[in-house]
Amino acid sequence: AQKVTQAQTEISVVEKEDVTLDCVYETRDTTYYLFWYKQPPSGELVFLIRRNSFDEQNEISGRYSWNFQKSTSSFNFTITASQVVDSAVYFCALLTDSNYQLIWGAGTKLIIKP
């Protein structure tokens, strides 16, 4: 079975705090990709990152960083020095070569208080 679990339904932090969003996935496929999308209050879905199963290097983009660990089947997302504009729902998704369709987590709502 293929599944993505985002156990944190909602997280609330004060601006400038660091925050980590968890994503745990399940798949038996050896080749797969993991994605993060952001959905701000305006409603659109914005692609953030794609990572393939053969590349466990951490990724950093400005205040955003991603930690991929195959040993724990996790692809966690950290925002450093959070800002109010980071408030959004964040989705983690999995794509495998079983059917090339995205399998979505339920999302984590992140609230950044000023």
Next chain:
Amino acid sequence: NAGVTQTPKFQVLKTGQSMTLQCAQDMNHNSMYWYRQDPGMGLRLIYYSASEGTTDKGEVPNGYNVSRLNKREFSLRLESAAPSQTSVYFCASKVGGYSYNEQFFGPGTRLTVL
């Protein structure tokens, strides 16, 4: 480039009415998708089209039909709307058919069925 566009943005229907949601992309993408998003459930795939001339069912196809009119356009039809179809509908597209590329999303259509 407009990216992925959807019409209408909002719609209210009565039970039993029909309507078509329109989606178009100007990125020359092969694949197009229709999702629905319900609170706390992430995105669920309704139908997809890996290339012009082909369509396939996703996770929740019942009550819907689709048409891949040409490479740019992919419409979703509700023949007899039901309150359970109240949701936000997203269209997406991506480069390639069965590939690992990221999907790009339209702004969504918020549909209410009374």
